[in-house]
Amino acid sequence: MMRISFRSLGPRLRPTTSLLQQKSSVCSTCQALANLHRQQLRQRQQNHPQQLAHDSQQRRRLQLYSANLQGDPVVPKNHNYTFNFSDSWTYKGNHGVSHWAELFSRNCAGKFQSPVDLSPMSMKKDSKLGDFTFTNFDDVTDVVQELWNNGHTAQVSYLSGDLRVNGGGLRSEYKVLQFHFHWGSDNTQGSEHTISGVPYPMEMHVVTYNVHYDNFTNALNYADGLAVLGVFFEVGNFGNCDFDTLTKALPSVKTPGSTILLDPVPLNLLLPFNTEKYYRYQGSLTSPPCNEAVTWTLFRDPVILSDDKLEAFRGLQALERDEITNAHLPMVDNFRPTQPLHGREIKTSF
Structure with missing residues (x-):
């Protein structure tokens, strides 16, 4: 198992060339990796089709399992429950x-809810917030990713793979389960x-659970059960090819409930170049059931994304329907308003 620290990635995090030159280099590298990963995925599909085959019952269980990482939908106590939008x-x-509070x-009516406003008035530097160690974030050898329109967001679930996070002031090791996005109807809101x-126009959440609790269901019952890595996005002029695989697949999951297997993308390419500077606070899931079990990390530096890629997200259809036509409404403004801090302190690593 390969372990990497972004501090040790040298030129990737501390470029000596211009941002445009660096981005061009990264794009060339990620294109080569994408071609290799595509070939490996086809080979695995040919040799081990049973590993990628899921009947409808298995897929329904998977969707319920993956959905609960952010709370969509609420897990019923009846284990025979059948998923219904x-x-x-x-x-x-x-x-x-x-x-939601009612x-x-x-x-959802708790005192330590998320999201919150990251105000300098509530911040304090914490010297214990060091660098993260990301394990297998650069490796997709055994990774199978599925893109799912769950009616609320575009979510990428890990059907296989073992990505881990530790360091960064976390007291345990956390395993990656999925990542998803929140965005606005225009670039003035969304995060x-x-x-x-x-606000920023979009925000990504990488959802992980504390391996000490064995699985996410158990982890939901503990204050340190989940750790979410938050990434902000702002609009820029260059395309950012690291997101090409994802945004080109979005039209295939336009309607709620639809899924598609992705050519795996290394998760480290979707994070900011600088992961050493971040905000930290204790909070909750930002959607029902709103469990207050999340250690939040919000990276200070945003990722640049072109406007056409943001528009690709806005082309999805949401769970909600028009009252007159009964047609699915556009999936936009899928964010919860900020919640009161109620005395919580926001720590920073910088």
């Missing part, structure tokens, strides 16, 4: 964000967390 929550309407009062009240 109509049973889920929404961002708008009678089951929208303004009703519909899911056990957790869940804000900086001094100002």
